[in-house]
Amino acid sequence: MTAEYLDITVFATALITLFVIIDPPGTIPLFLSLTGRKSVAARAKAAWQATLVSLAVISVFAVAGQAILSYLGIGIPALQGAGGLLLLLVALDLLTGRESAQPEAAEEVNVALVPLGTPLLAGPGAIAATIVFVRQAEGQLPAYTALALAIVTVHVVLLLCLRYSGAIIRVIKESGITLVAKIAGLLVAAIAVQLIADAVRGFIDAA
Template identity: 50%
Template sequence: MVAFGVIGLFAIFGRFILDYLHITIEALQVSGGLLLLLVAMQLLTGAGEGEVAEAGATNIAIVPLGIPLLAGPGSIVATMLAVQQARPTGLWGFATVGLALVAALLLVWVFLRFAGAIQRFLHNSGTVLLTRVAGMLLAAIAVQMLADGVLAFLRQV
């Protein structure tokens, strides 16, 4: 719900927020790519495994799971770009973006809900293997976001 709220807020008001702060979508795209690259490196190297949040410090569903892992710069930029591209198609385009957001977060919820069963099925070696593959794919997505952001910056010059 936290991720849906944050992404939905930026889908609706993101352009106004960025304009008020004088931040371009390209800058957000580059920062999102950098943060995704950091997460990808953690997945690839196994860094951060076994870290436990301080008891009582904060709700893990909000930080770090809700923000920035599920509703981070990458998903915010992707949603804002989807809304920007859907604008010419009108209400149907916005409804499609909204349905895609709900479907993606519902799929995430299913995987998180059944994570224990999935981990028992995959065992430790399968989990490590899938984590490394996901890290590699996430790194590629991050580099693509960085490249797209930098190219958009260069086009403006």
């Protein structure tokens, strides 16, 4: 009965793929580096915002991703390059400590939209994987249902990871937040460079 409404294979494959790409536990250091000095209520709000932004972006691309990219004439390599450059700017801010000088309101917006919501969570990798899964579904309702459930499940786990990251803050204190920010900056820089390298490779292969 379940197979008539839900493709278990597609669900498991999509869930594992998106979980590895989005990496909810791996986003905690960056989240702490950006929100560690905020109040508990502000961190909770940022966790909800970042998760909802990521869910909304991935959902939009699941429904109309291929049409959007085709209409704008954008390929996956261009998406990867743009995401890489944006993340590189964020990494430089984290490594130099310039993010602490931003106004509180602007910092809240950045946490929700950039870099957490996109391109770190709903980035080129997650978008490309979602579009591929939609293509493979080939109009089959059980496959579409499985993909939708996988996307929601990953984001529920993501919300839990971000929402309860405050427990870590109580342990590592102020100096730990600064250290985490530097480590997060280094990791984000590495992700950015990898995205740019993948973009260059994609352009070369397409030439």
